[in-house]
Amino acid sequence: MKKSNTLCLAIFLILTSYGMLSLAQKNGNASYNFDIQCMGTGMDGTQLVKVWGFGKNPNVAIEQAKKNAVYAVIFKGITTGEPGCMNRPLLTASGSEQQFGDYFNAFFADGGKYLDYVNISSDGSIDPNDRIKVGRQYNMGVIVSVSHTQLRKDLETAGIVKKLTDGF
């Protein structure tokens, strides 16, 4: 009886720790460390970036890269690469990510709203040099376009980003 209780506890601990890990990965918020470069200005209100993402297989890595691109536009700004991208992030106030944690957890969940603002460019074909296998993980570099104007507008409507006219 005692042995089965210990086994149950072990299984519970493994499952919860896996659950926490997958939640962090799913939300994309854990992936602070990624490379992103500006590739130029796209159509009205879009910017073209090359972004990298990790994952257990190429598809997961590409999805993570898309999350990273939107994450960079909102929280980091894009400071390297070609001119034309927004150097400043949409959210500049420190602690905004924590303040609107619930919103962004849902926003960056798998299949979340972030997908409305990011599109794979170059017909999904990926340069072999941008496909790196690191141990059991894949690191994929993809070129995506991010609709930063639409993203800003929607975040303004949600009350997360201040409008330029706020207070006037």
Next chain:
Amino acid sequence: MKNCFILFLLAILMVSNSNLAFPQAKKPSIMILPSDVWCNINGYMIEFDNQGTREKVPDYKMAFQENSDLILVISKINGMMADRGFPLKNAESELKSLATESAEESMLMSKNGGTINESPVDKLKKIAKADIIMQLTWTINNQGPKKSITFNLQGIDSYTDKQIATAAGTGAPSFSAVVPLLLEEAVLSHLDNFNSSLQTHFDDLFTNGREITLRIKKFNTWDKDLETDFDGKELNVYIEEWLSQHTINGRFSTTDATENMMLFEQVRIPLFDGNGRAIDARGFCRDLQNYLKNPPFGIINKLVIKGLGQATLVLGDK
């Protein structure tokens, strides 16, 4: 039922008074103008003799009439700013309105033969103006067959002369793109960064108050000056004490002070008065005007303003 009715009435009152409950600060006006450098490079300058010195000033009218690239850039920026809720004042239209207004005023006459009264100062003030000037410069770089654009957009506060927003950079060189296309790309690349720095300026304005410039001067007909004693203290000290009490966190700099004039810069004034009404330099200085009118001073004075952020109080007469 009665409670419901009272609640309903309260809701209507709150909605109708929402402007009082959440007052709005005075919105600055923005206008785009080509920079002096751009006008000079492209030959849109007027040269005149200023008491023996040859001086050049930009000829905006000619620039707007002759340069289609300028119109394209302004139009693109105007569209994007309007999208952000900040439609810009159109400099070209403003210049036309001023010309029309001047012609109309010169023809206007009352039934008894009276004409519009206009002082030399009124005439001087008839210029195209805005609270924030977006100063635009671009140069076309040629590297062999390749062309690129260096674009510079500066937001200048008309009253403090500070650069409050900026976006500048050189675009990627292109073999085939024509200049208007490169310019359009430059606007798309830079305007969001410009607006982001403008937002930082507005955030600062809401946190630390509006920054204005205040000048105190005296008419030569007044027999007193700013060093005159009132109850054992000089007038200039009273003025500084008043400013210290009425500015946000007592923030202002006394840049110049003589017996005839005082210049205060970086004066941070509240955006709203005690009644929650939005105020600007004029509203703020009216209180100082009243303070100086009352005992122990009893100084008659004249308030002259320039837009939202510059005021001059001239002591000793109206």
